[in-house]
Amino acid sequence: MSVWLQILDMAGAVLVFIGAAICLLGVIGMLRLPDVLSRSHAATKPQTLGMLLVLAGVALRLRSGMDLATLALIGFFQLMTGPVAAHLVARSAYRTGQTGHSELLFDELDEQLTEER
Amino acid sequence: MKRLIKPSFRNKDLPPFSCEFGGRGRVLDLPLIAWLTLIWVLLWSSLNWANVLTGVLVAVAVCLAFPLPRVDLGLRLHPWGILMLAGYLLYDMYTSGVRVTRQIFVGHPHRAAVIAVPLRCRSDLMLAATAVAVSNVPGGSVVEVRRATATVFLHVLDADRPAALDAARHSVWRLEELTVRAFGTPDEIARVAEPPPPIRHDRRDGT
Known part of the structure; x- marks a missing residue:
């Protein structure tokens, strides 16, 4: 029996490590990518994945009902709030022109915004 | 009394x-x-x-x-649809993590673009849920959502190939269908069963 518990602990530790590594990748992406909108890709997606992996790893080590539910709640809020924050950052960056419009290949939102005027 | x-x-x-x-x-x-x-x-x-x-x-x-305004959300819960949506979201998050990682470490600068993706469903809740789902998957981060025309504007990282843009659009439409099948009313589900709306191809500085 204790062998299985050790396996679970080990798997949990591995998941936490992978999740932390993926979060680190997101940070490296934020440093390497050129503008705000590209950085928001790196800031949201690997972070969310890494966060979920860390939560799964912690769940494998805790293994009690209420703690699992709390972890699920944390994951749910991460999934719900991350995109909202990223969208607000991206929207304000776009509206204030901090995207480097010359670097965009084309921009269908800009066409629609200029049509309105 | x-x-x-x-x-x-x-x-x-x-x-x-x-x-x-x-x-x-x-x-x-x-x-x-x-x-x-x-x-x-x-x-x-x-x-x-x-x-x-x-x-x-x-x-x-x-x-x-903190009273909320009285709205009819039109929220229905379909358990099988929610399971499908969760499964696709996890898989998409994995592939998007891999893809963004590759773009981070690729040497040459990529060309980004902002594309418009018209959606089929019109209700506010479905629009918001689709936008949240799209933010978590590969292809794009949401820059702007237009409620009147139900259009989502995405920032796509590798816009060099037209195939990548088409893939981003189709992933949005697939996610929309999954989201509506998980939370939508029968009316909305019937609407997303139709083919996606046509895209205008009158770009001035096209690819």
């Missing part, structure tokens, strides 16, 4: 699953109170009567102090 709490099956004017609280027409949304109570209990990490009671009290107090 007036009742303090009047549930919705006694008063047909109220929306379903809600009750009127007090004499001044404050309407409490019962599923919202149940959800807030659940969050309260989960935050305390132990299920006992004291936590449940204080949770209900706090939830009612929050709902009375």
Whole structure:
């Protein structure tokens, strides 16, 4: 029996490590990518994945009902709030022109915004 | 004597699953109170009567102090659809993590673009849920959502190839269909079963 518990602990530790590594990748992406909108890709997606992996790893080590539910709640809020924050950052960056419009290949939102005027 | 709490099956004017609280027409949304109570209990990490009671009290107090506008969300829960959506989201998050990682470490600068993706469903909840789902998957981060035309504007990282843009559009439409099949009304589900709307190809500085 204790062998299985050790396996679970080990798997949990591995998941936490992978999740932390993926979060680190997101940070490296934020440093390497050129503008705000590209950085928001790196800031949201690997972070969310890494966060979920860390939560799964912690769940494998805790293994009690209420703690699992709390972890699920944390994951749910991460999934719900991350995109909202990223969208607000991206929207304000776009509206204030901090995207480097010359670097965009084309921009269908800009066409629609200029049509309105 | 007036009742303090009047549930919705006694008063047909109220929306379903809600009750009127007090004499001044404050309407409490019962599923919202149940959800807030659940969050309260989960935050305390132990299920006992004291936590449940204080949770209900706090939830009612929050709902009375910060009343929400009365809207018909049009939220339905389809368990099988929710499972499908969760499965696709996990898989997509994995592939998007891999893809973004590759773009981070690729040497040459990529060309980004902002594309417009018209959606088929029109309700606010479906639009918001689709936008949240899209933000978590490869292809794009949402820059702007236009409610009047139900259009989502995405920032796509590797826009060099037209195939990548088409893939981004189709992933948005697939996610929209999954989201509506998980949470939508029958009307919306019938609408997403149709083919996606045509895209305008009149770009001035096209690819």
